[in-house]
Amino acid sequence: MHDLLPHISDQLSNVFGSITYFMPEVYLALLFIIVLITDLIFGKRSTGLCRTVACAGLVLVMYLDLMQFALVVDGQHFIFSNMLLLSRSNIFFKLIIDLLSFILLLYFTWDKKLNGHQKGLSDLYSITMASILGLHLMVMAVNLLSIYLAIEMVSIASYLMVAYRTENAFSTEAGLKYVLFGAASSAIMLYGISLLYGFSGSLDVIFQNNIIELSKVNPVSSSFAVILVLIGIGFKLSFVPAHFWVPDVYQGASTPVTAYLSTVPKIAAFALLINFLPPFILSGRWTGFDIGIALSIVGIITMIAGNFAAVMQTNVKRMLAYSSIGHTGFALMAVVVLTLQGVSALTYYLLVYALANIAALMLATYFANEADAEDVDSYKGLGLKYPIASVCFVIVLISLTGLPVTAGFTGKLFVFSAVYSVYQQTHSIWLMLLMVTGALTTVVSLFYYIKIPLNLFLKRKEISEIDSNKSYNLLILSIIISFLLILLGIFPDLVLHYL
Structure with missing residues (x-):
């Protein structure tokens, strides 16, 4: 105990010094508590108030996220004893997550079935706030312990969100399946973390000296x-075989x-992957398997499995689920x-992709509300009855496919360009196979x-009149x-200029 006393002052100084770089997450934690207390005070009638507080918060x-750019002028900054990393790319990922989450918070009450839940949606807003905090931590996590805790925080919130409609047997079944798969995945990951800690003697696996120990x-x-x-x-990424x-x-x-x-957990998981992989791919000291080749194989199989499985689906949500795997x-x-x-292309x-996928599911909700579709x-035949929604659906699907002049096409073009630039230098057969598979699965x-x-x-079919919402x-x-998908497709520099 006495040996630790000289280090306590330094640790406390590190913690207090790190808070400046952690303000968006501090406010998210406070926002979660405020939404939770609002729900407890006003009860079932608090849905609208909780939604307003969550959106305003x-x-x-997002404003605090923007202010963080001034803190990382030199590139990146480790906080809380190297548990978390703040960098420009991480801030961009957090901004995207917060923007999409804001749209989704608005969307929750617009779904007729979800809004009809007998308990109201107040609990859902507090769960979502906790999940967003976990997503921020996932984006910044660079220590094996912080990685695990962040993923578990997001996972537990996700389990609750999936099974939120407890009166619906299908929703409850989906929640149970999610929990079972998630528990198995968590146990597997925790075992891997324990092995890495045992081999390297440290949880800071992203640093060069730990890679040397692993070698x-x-x-x-x-x-x-x-x-x-x-x-x-x-x-979290839902690539094959997970x-x-x-x-x-x-x-x-x-x-x-x-x-x-x-959308948002997937974006956070990609940010986490970008933080985790560099020592294993770029350091040159990693003696294990070639992670680049392994991810190439996984990417190829995932694109094929997701897209070909989607072709056989008739349910719109299930089709979009398989397409998200692709x-x-x-x-x-x-x-x-x-x-x-x-990284910029990603x-x-x-x-x-997230904007288009959210819009596609919004329009699926629209047609479910209006025509029980x-x-x-x-x-069949709903295009003439609901022309504006149908045209929007076509634009969104064109973007998801990756056709001109939408942002989906521009996004895929940037990814292909990034891969081809590296292929010109390395002439890797795996990069060539990735590009060929990406082009074929787009078709x-x-x-x-x-x-x-x-x-x-x-x-065409006979359309019966129903009580629409x-x-x-x-x-x-x-x-x-x-409109944004077309605008960003024509003027991608509106976003790329800042990446």
């Missing part, structure tokens, strides 16, 4: 440990929750090269995305996002 957090271990053992950790991260939970969970969860799970495989292309150009691609076949995606416009405009808010926000 998130705007303040002294049998390559098979150290490779096995890293694979286990990557499986844990892959659960993707089995996605279709059932996305279909069983409420559509706004599906929109949340398919998009994960495509985004892995930028991670494999791990250059500044690759950031842009994830932003435009859940499957692709039930969209395959046309076959399932085109089903919706085909049914909306070119097929006029979803003007969904329509207005979908129009705005559709």
